[in-house]
Amino acid sequence: MREFILKASKAFTKMFRLNDLPGAGRMDLVCRCVTNALWLSHALRRDIIFHAALEGPDRPPKILSFDGEKLVGVSLDERNIASNICIALEKGYNLRSNEEIELPSGIKIAKKSFEQLVKEKSKTTQLFYLHPKGKDIRKVEFTQNVCFILGDHLGLPSATEKLLKRFNAQKISLGKIEYLASNCVAICNYELDRILELS
Ligand SMILES: C[S@@+](CC[C@H](N)C(=O)[O-])C[C@H]1O[C@@H](n2cnc3c(N)ncnc32)[C@H](O)[C@@H]1O
Numbered sequence: 460m461r462e463f464i465l466k467a468s469k470a471f472t473k474m475f476r477l478n479d480l481p482g483a484g485r486m487d488l489v490c491r492c493v494t495n496a497l498w499l500s501h502a503l504r505r506d507i508i509f510h511a512a513l514e515g516p517d518r519p520p521k522i523l524s525f526d527g528e529k530l531v532g533v534s535l536d537e538r539n540i541a542s543n544i545c546i547a548l549e550k551g552y553n554l555r556s557n558e559e560i561e562l563p564s565g566i567k568i569a570k571k572s573f574e575q576l577v578k579e580k581s582k583t584t585q586l587f588y589l590h591p592k593g594k595d596i597r598k599v600e601f602t603q604n605v606c607f608i609l610g611d612h613l614g615l616p617s618a619t620e621k622l623l624k625r626f627n628a629q630k631i632s633l634g635k636i637e638y639l640a641s642n643c644v645a646i647c648n649y650e651l652d653r654i655l656e657l658s
């Protein structure tokens with residue numbers, strides 16, 4: 460299994476206007492990451508789960524999970540993904556700590572923090588966080604279950620890096636150039652696809 464966790468530090472946890480995704484705490488960035496994580500040219504990647512840890516106003520924290528195996532009726536365009544997120548945020552608005560709901564679209568929303576999710580994943584999955592100063596992704600040995608963690612437009616703060624190190628996450632790099640978060644998701648998929656193709 461391949462997973463991604465995006466730490467979306469400002470993304471709204473309440474309903475938002477579809478005409479202003481950037482104003483909803485960079486929901487546009489979240490949506491683009493979802494597309495790059497889950498869609499191929501003519502198919503969904505069924506073996507990928509993308510999680511967005513939403514930490515913005517006004518009911519944080521929330522984890523949105525898109526499981527390629529379960530998605531139904533969600534299309535790859537930003538507006539469609541955003542409207543599905545909006546529905547999930549409405550349904551999950553009043554969730555209590557550790558409660559979660561799975562919607563008919565297959566999207567899951569949980570009242571859970573980034574830290575809780577990372578802790579859970581650390582028990583079963585090889586964790587990596589993306590940083591230009593990390594080890595070259597092409598020199599890393601990947602196991603079957605991997606999870607890539609990345610920051611939004613504000614990056615991963617040093618306190619988060621400390622937390623990730625506590626859970627044995629390795630810092631890995633896609634090169635010295637700083638890319639958009641959504642590009643990083645696409646590059647990780649590409650690099651792992653190449654490894655699978657060659658093996
Ligand atoms: C747009 S960047 C964040 C930029 C932000 N200004 C900062 O200081 O971190 C979003 C995320 O993409 C990832 N990222 C961007 N370029 C990368 C690279 N060359 N190697 C690894 N990760 C990268 C990091 O996880 C970063 O937090």
